[in-house]
Amino acid sequence: MLLAGQSNNHTWWDxxxxxxxxxxxxxxDWRGTGDSDKPDEVYTTRGFAQDVTAVLDDLGLRTAHIYGTSMGGRVAQWLAVDAPERVDKLVLGCTSPGAAHGYERSQExxxxxxxxxxxxxxxxxxxxTPAWLKNHPGPYYVLGDKTMPSYxxxxxxxxxxxxxxxDHLPEIQAPxxxxxxxxxxxxxxxNAQLLARRIPNARAELIEGAxxxxxxxxxxxASPAVLAFLAAAEDRP
Known part of the structure; x- marks a missing residue:
């Protein structure tokens, strides 16, 4: 299961x-995006994790590998904490444990x-990177869902x-x-090493220049790194 970033829908991964x-x-599609409902109510990353569980239930899936990036990685943390029996392997990309203990972007x-x-x-x-943008004029899939209501x-x-x-990251059981x-x-x-040190049985891989x-x-x-991790984990007795 692939979890997109903040204010983005499933096309993030296309x-x-x-x-x-x-x-x-x-x-x-997160609630508020794409074809999902868009209630004007409080959203939380923990609540989004409950939505992910509901999708697994609807599909009749007991477990899944979970790969979340950016806000999707924050949601994935809660999924692994609150429903450990549903998470087979966990991949956290370009994310953090939150502002209270993590490193946040600058005010600028x-x-x-x-x-x-x-x-x-x-x-x-x-x-x-500037070099990549110079040679790739788009379309871009990570700039947010333009159909989202402002609220x-x-x-x-x-x-x-x-x-x-x-406080809950040490409870995560998934590799x-x-x-x-x-x-x-x-x-x-x-944030990468911070998460890797805080979560048991976790390791960090940094991609130079990314x-x-x-x-x-x-x-x-990145993709081969994830696939190798999943394959190695699956081979464990």
Whole structure:
């Protein structure tokens, strides 16, 4: 199951779906995005994790490998904490344990993103390297769901900002791989080792030169790393 970032729907993963074709893949639209309901109510990363469990239930699946990036990685933490029996293996990408104990983006970045006229251009610079952007004019799949109501965007932002799973991370039982780009300042790379040290049976792999969308730009490194982790874990008695 592939979990997208904040204010994005399932298309976040479209550029790399082919990399995981050996697996049955599940993507979903967060509440507030895509074809999902868009209630104007409090959203939380823990509540999103309950939504993921509901999707597994609806599909009749007892367990799944969970791969979450950015806010999806925050949701994945809660899923592994609250429903450990549903999580086979866990991959946390470009994410953090939350602001209370993690490393957050700078105020300069926050101010830049707050300007609606520049949000997309700022996001692109945070997601991809200049060299990659120069040779890849789009389309881009990580700039948010443009169909979201404004209130839902706000609800997503609050949910991600209030995430704090720190006290519960040592409860995670699933073997865990933490992936992060070394040049990620959107979710600073220091979060990777923080998570890997806090979660039992976890290890971190850093992708040199990658920014926040490491899974796309550096897919030739990232996707094989995930597949190798899943295959090795599956071979355990």
């Amino acid at each position: 550029p790399v779906l082919a990399d995981f074709q050996e697996h049955q893949l599940i993507t979903l 970045i926050r101010k830049a993103l707050a300007n609606p006229a520049k949000t997309d251009s700022v996001l692109l610079e945070l997601m991809y 839902a965007k706000g609800r997503h932002l609050v949910a991600s900002n209030k995430h704090d799973a720190w 865990t791989l933490v992936l992060h780009g070394t040049d990620d300042v959107f979710s600073p790379v220091a 920014r926040h969308a490491y899974f796309h730009e550096f897919r030739e490194i």
